[in-house]
Amino acid sequence: xxxxxxxxxxxxxxxxxxxxxxxxxxxxxxxxxxxxLTDSDPEEIRAMSLPEFGKWRRAITFVNESxxxxxxxxxxxxxxxxxxxxxxxxxxxxxxxxxxxxSDKPIENIHFYAAMLFRPITKEEGDHYEIxxxxxxxxxxxxxxxxxxxxxxxIHGSVLFFSTFAIKPIQIIQDYLIAEQQTQSLTKKKQTxxxxxxxxxxxxxxxxxxxx
Numbered sequence: 232x233x234x235x236x237x238x239x240x241x242x243x244x245x246x247x248x249x250x251x252x253x254x255x256x257x258x259x260x261x262x263x264x265x266x267x268l269t270d271s272d273p274e275e276i277r278a279m280s281l282p283e284f285g286k287w288r289r290a291i292t293f294v295n296e297s298x299x300x301x302x303x304x305x306x307x308x309x310x311x312x313x314x315x316x317x318x319x320x321x322x323x324x325x326x327x328x329x330x331x332x333x334s335d336k337p338i339e340n341i342h343f344y345a346a347m348l349f350r351p352i353t354k355e356e357g358d359h360y361e362i363x364x365x366x367x368x369x370x371x372x373x374x375x376x377x378x379x380x381x382x383x384x385x386i387h388g389s390v391l392f393f394s395t396f397a398i399k400p401i402q403i404i405q406d407y408l409i410a411e412q413q414t415q416s417l418t419k420k421k422q423t424x425x426x427x428x429x430x431x432x433x434x435x436x437x438x439x440x441x442x443x
Contacts, residue, residue: 246383298387313349346374
């Protein structure tokens with residue numbers, strides 16, 4: 232059984248598995264967590280002695296806290312360097328559109344966020360660097376690599392920052408525009424009803440003729 236000490240030892244894929252545990256029983260949840268973190272059969276965990284199970288429970292208490300919120304700029308896998316998008320305010324429409332399609336299931340799609348945010352560094356001079364443009368070629372392969380090999384602690388803060396910076400404000404703007412459109416529509420209807428309403432006619436006073 233592999234030993235897990237912190238979120239540093241947890242890949243994106245394992246983090247996604249942990250997030251999918253659904254049970255109301257706290258003990259069953261812990262059994263599932265230990266099973267996933269140690270890549271073991273749940274029945275093997277159930278067969279443990281209570282002292283051994285208690286040891287593993289203490290070893291995985293870090294799962295009760297969130298992964299690191301630190302925003303990483305660069306990392307390396309198998310000698311290849313990857314860098315985050317240098318300027319978040321220059322995210323393209325295509326990049327945002329892709330990110331928006333993943334927003335309904337952010338944890339299930341976190342490796343896609345990571346693959347979009349972090350790309351191979353093509354040029355580097357000190358703290359300055361350039362990365363590959365966002366493109367479909369090689370994207371799925373990079374997302375799979377990150378899911379299977381990259382610690383959740385490396386990208387969690389960056390994805391969290393991006394979702395706050397780029398996705399939520401855009402959603403707020405969209406909600407505002409929809410609300411404005413609905414308000415204008417209601418106003419237009421009220422104006423139409425007012426214009427088509429016939430004004431009330433005051434009864435005219437009849438004056439009697441005089442006789443001489």
